[in-house]
Amino acid sequence: MDSKAVRRYARALFNLAELKTQLDLTEKDFLKIRQLVNQYPEISHLVLNSTISQAEKEDFIEKVFPPDLSKLVLSFLKALIKKRRFKELVSIQEEFHRLYEKKKNIQEVKVVTAVSMAPSAREKLVQALKKKLACEIRLMTETDPVILGGMIITFDGMQIDASYKTRLEVLRQKLMA
Amino acid sequence: MLKPEEVTQAIQKEIQKYETKLQMESVGYVLQVGDGIARVYGLEEVMASELVTFPDQTAGLALNLEPDNVGVVILGPDRNIKEGDAVKRTGRIVEIPVGTALLGRVVDPLGKPLDGQGPIATTKTRFLETIPPSVIQRQPVKEPLQTGIKAIDAMIPIGRGQRELIIGDRQTGKTAILIDTILNQKGGNVFCIYVAIGQKLSSVVALAETLKKYGAMEYTTIVCASSEDPAPLQYLAPYAGCAMGEEFMYTGKHALVVYDDLSKHAVAYRQLSLLLQRPPGREAFPGDVFYLHSRLLERAAKLREDLGGGTLTALPVIETQLGDISAYIPTNVISITDGQIYLESDLFYAGVRPAINVGLSVSRVGGNAQTKAMKQVAGMLRLSLAQYRELAAFAQLSTDLDKATKDQLTRGERMVEILKQDVFQPLAFEQQVIVIFAGNEGLLDDLPLNRLKAFETGLLEFVDKKHHYVLHEIREKKAISDDLKKKMKDAVNQFKQEFT
Amino acid sequence: MEFFQANIQFREVLVQLLAFLIVFWTLKKLAWKPILKGLDARKQKIQNEFEKIEAAKKDIETLRHDYTAHLQKIDEEARAKLQEAIDEGRRVAREIQEKARADAQGTFEKAKENLSLEIEKARLVLRREIADLAIHASERIIKEKMTDSKQQDKVLEIIEELESGSFKKGEDR
Numbered sequence: 001m002d003s004k005a006v007r008r009y010a011r012a013l014f015n016l017a018e019l020k021t022q023l024d025l026t027e028k029d030f031l032k033i034r035q036l037v038n039q040y041p042e043i044s045h046l047v048l049n050s051t052i053s054q055a056e057k058e059d060f061i062e063k064v065f066p067p068d069l070s071k072l073v074l075s076f077l078k079a080l081i082k083k084r085r086f087k088e089l090v091s092i093q094e095e096f097h098r099l100y101e102k103k104k105n106i107q108e109v110k111v112v113t114a115v116s117m118a119p120s121a122r123e124k125l126v127q128a129l130k131k132k133l134a135c136e137i138r139l140m141t142e143t144d145p146v147i148l149g150g151m152i153i154t155f156d157g158m159q160i161d162a163s164y165k166t167r168l169e170v171l172r173q174k175l176m177a
Numbered sequence: 178m179l180k181p182e183e184v185t186q187a188i189q190k191e192i193q194k195y196e197t198k199l200q201m202e203s204v205g206y207v208l209q210v211g212d213g214i215a216r217v218y219g220l221e222e223v224m225a226s227e228l229v230t231f232p233d234q235t236a237g238l239a240l241n242l243e244p245d246n247v248g249v250v251i252l253g254p255d256r257n258i259k260e261g262d263a264v265k266r267t268g269r270i271v272e273i274p275v276g277t278a279l280l281g282r283v284v285d286p287l288g289k290p291l292d293g294q295g296p297i298a299t300t301k302t303r304f305l306e307t308i309p310p311s312v313i314q315r316q317p318v319k320e321p322l323q324t325g326i327k328a329i330d331a332m333i334p335i336g337r338g339q340r341e342l343i344i345g346d347r348q349t350g351k352t353a354i355l356i357d358t359i360l361n362q363k364g365g366n367v368f369c370i371y372v373a374i375g376q377k378l379s380s381v382v383a384l385a386e387t388l389k390k391y392g393a394m395e396y397t398t399i400v401c402a403s404s405e406d407p408a409p410l411q412y413l414a415p416y417a418g419c420a421m422g423e424e425f426m427y428t429g430k431h432a433l434v435v436y437d438d439l440s441k442h443a444v445a446y447r448q449l450s451l452l453l454q455r456p457p458g459r460e461a462f463p464g465d466v467f468y469l470h471s472r473l474l475e476r477a478a479k480l481r482e483d484l485g486g487g488t489l490t491a492l493p494v495i496e497t498q499l500g501d502i503s504a505y506i507p508t509n510v511i512s513i514t515d516g517q518i519y520l521e522s523d524l525f526y527a528g529v530r531p532a533i534n535v536g537l538s539v540s541r542v543g544g545n546a547q548t549k550a551m552k553q554v555a556g557m558l559r560l561s562l563a564q565y566r567e568l569a570a571f572a573q574l575s576t577d578l579d580k581a582t583k584d585q586l587t588r589g590e591r592m593v594e595i596l597k598q599d600v601f602q603p604l605a606f607e608q609q610v611i612v613i614f615a616g617n618e619g620l621l622d623d624l625p626l627n628r629l630k631a632f633e634t635g636l637l638e639f640v641d642k643k644h645h646y647v648l649h650e651i652r653e654k655k656a657i658s659d660d661l662k663k664k665m666k667d668a669v670n671q672f673k674q675e676f677t
Numbered sequence: 678m679e680f681f682q683a684n685i686q687f688r689e690v691l692v693q694l695l696a697f698l699i700v701f702w703t704l705k706k707l708a709w710k711p712i713l714k715g716l717d718a719r720k721q722k723i724q725n726e727f728e729k730i731e732a733a734k735k736d737i738e739t740l741r742h743d744y745t746a747h748l749q750k751i752d753e754e755a756r757a758k759l760q761e762a763i764d765e766g767r768r769v770a771r772e773i774q775e776k777a778r779a780d781a782q783g784t785f786e787k788a789k790e791n792l793s794l795e796i797e798k799a800r801l802v803l804r805r806e807i808a809d810l811a812i813h814a815s816e817r818i819i820k821e822k823m824t825d826s827k828q829q830d831k832v833l834e835i836i837e838e839l840e841s842g843s844f845k846k847g848e849d850r
Contacts, residue, residue: 188804188807278794
């Protein structure tokens with residue numbers, strides 16, 4: 001993945017969307033596009049095929065995606081195709097999403113627990129995190145019995161590992177030496 | 178004695194002490210992995226050369242800090258590392274266990290034992306990369322490191338704290354010199370560390386067996402990063418050996434570390450750098466390949482007395498191609514070390530073994546590291562050998578020679594003959610003095626060349642049995658008085674009579 | 678008596694006597710002195726020879742004295758040298774003994790060190806195995822004993838810690 005290009009494209013879209021105050025709309029639509037592309041791999045196959053002409057690809061895009069798609073996103077897709085960067089779509093969407101969340105001061109937090117958390121616990125966690133990180137929290141939960149107990153909270157390149165498994169491992173390392 | 182209750186109590190205490198505190202750590206995710214390199218996304222605050230861990234407890238070294246990812250070299254097999262694995266910082270740099278518990282062991286560059294003789298029971302560790310002693314902390318080299326090889330101890334003497342490069346083509350006897358030097362430290366106070374970089378595992382095993390056979394493993398450690406080990410481990414191996422040696426040096430003891438060989442070390446580092454996409458320079462080596470070796474070799478020194486007076490002597494080995502000592506890596510290392518010993522294949526095949534080219538070999542510490550006795554007998558040896566060589570070339574052309582020239586030729590031939598030595602047979606310094614003395618005084622001039630070897634062996638045995646006080650005096654006084662000279666002459670003449 | 682009265686002519690006797698005196702004086706003048714001188718010289722020479730022999734005898738005596746004295750000195754020197762060599766030999770032997778003793782001591786020390794090293798190693802192996810077992814056992818127990826409610830409690834606990842404590846950055850592994 002060419003990260004520099006990804007960043008540039010995402011930022012370009014972001015700046016445009018911001019200018020047009022269409023951030024929320026763009027975010028929503030872009031996410032929809034990504035899901036569609038993941039769901040129907042034929043889209044990528046067609047667009048990435050070099051024997052099909054640019055005009056045909058653009059035509060195809062317009063037809064295949066829902067008609068209520070924002071103009072901005074559509075133009076962006078066409079531009080991507082023209083610059084032969086379509087295969088970076090997923091990465092660009094992720095980067096855009098990241099920029100969006102930062103702008104909106106939303107932090108995405110992933111929590112892994114051994115058994116699924118009770119809703120009250122979830123709420124409590126969201127509140128605590130909100131206070132600590134001073135921004136909106138979008139919580140994604142996951143259960144993994146491997147961790148044996150406790151939880152692992154991950155966000156923005158940081159991790160708080162309070163799982164039993166890791167603690168046992170740390171204890172074992174300490175005892176080993 | 179060993180009491181299991183002690184152990185269980187210690188463990189219990191540890192467990193009770195263990196408190197869990199919530200900690201926030203920096204994590205990253207593996208973007209791609211292959212060829213021993215992992216590209217990690219995240220790890221925002223990782224520092225250069227910091228140790229990081231993968232989920233399967235393999236260690237990695239964060240060498241490339243790029244804007245959007247970190248290039249981590251994997252210190253071990255990369256079989257169990259997948260894309261998406263979490264990578265955690267450790268906040269430490271690489272360190273290995275050091276101390277006397279390592280003597281007699283074979284370890285890898287991270288300190289893991291490879292000889293199956295149980296764990297390394299030591300609590301002391303040292304960092305692989307340290308700053309060498311400063312100018313103030315050093316003092317000039319003044320004690321000899323006896324290699325047991327006549328040609329070296331007489332004409333290219335090595336001192337404790339010196340760096341002497343051993344350079345030559347393949348199969349010229351470089352490792353043999355190293356082994357002889359290590360064997361000769363038996364009964365001395367020098368600890369030896371042999372670092373095997375990129376060699377065949379079978380060679381390292383054979384070497385360990387040889388050392389064990391001659392009783393040298395008691396004071397030797399072998400650090401092994403063979404050719405099957407990943408390049409990062411080969412890259413770290415010399416620094417690991419150096420750290421072990423430094424432990425002895427900073428505690429006032431003497432150590433000898435031997436790097437066999439640095440050419441393969443440079444190649445491993447080149448592999449690493451190219452895979453990390455660092456720009457290649459001359460011969461595709463990265464730009465800092467000089468720094469790679471200079472920071473390693475600068476750590477060999479003799480410390481001041483008030484810091485313990487310990488020494489670390491380094492004997493790096495470089496393999497040249499077709500005797501080309503002006504290639505990139507050889508010239509680099511030559512300019513770093515305090516002298517070099519050239520081994521030539523021509524001399525080797527002509528039967529001169531050790532195949533040392535005395536004219537081109539030099540030791541910049543030289544006479545300061547020689548005992549007075551050796552200086553007395555071998556002072557003019559180098560010069561006279563050089564003269565003999567010139568004369569020999571000239572004498573091949575003309576057949577009619579005057580007596581003086583003939584004598585010089587005879588003397589020269591005999592000196593060359595007694596400087597030959599078999600492998601695994603290092604000589605004690607007093608024995609060397611006797612043999613070279615005999616040659617110098619012309620006492621061998623009338624013996625046929627092909628019997629000189631037998632004469633030498635016989636002479637040493639004879640002097641040991643019947644004139645032991647001569648050896649004793651040389652060993653104790655380390656200088657040759659006129660009286661002793663006479664005694665030595667008498668002894669040699671006596672044996673000569675018996676011999677013929 | 679008549680023989681003498683018939684044969685001795687006084688004149689003959691006188692002439693004979695005269696002739697004899699002349700011969701005597703001539704001899705005395707000419708030959709006596711040199712002969713006496715010769716005799717004297719011989720006497721002197723013989724005396725000189727005797728004296729020389731005496732002197733030579735004396736010399737021989739002194740030489741012999743010197744000689745014996747010298748021989749004695751050589752004897753003493755030889756004895757002294759022998760003694761020296763013996764002492765030297767003894768000293769060397771003592772030194773060798775010392776060295777052997779020191780070597781033996783060294784070996785003993787090394788053996789002791791080796792022993793304590795082996796014990797350390799054994800202790801380490803034991804400790805590691807016990808630690809391993811302990812951790813494994815804990816894992817099994819946790820897997821069994823952690824009921825759902827306990828899990829939830831733990832989660833709440835962690836959240837509370839999150840709220841209250843300041844989780845420090847960094848690792849102290």
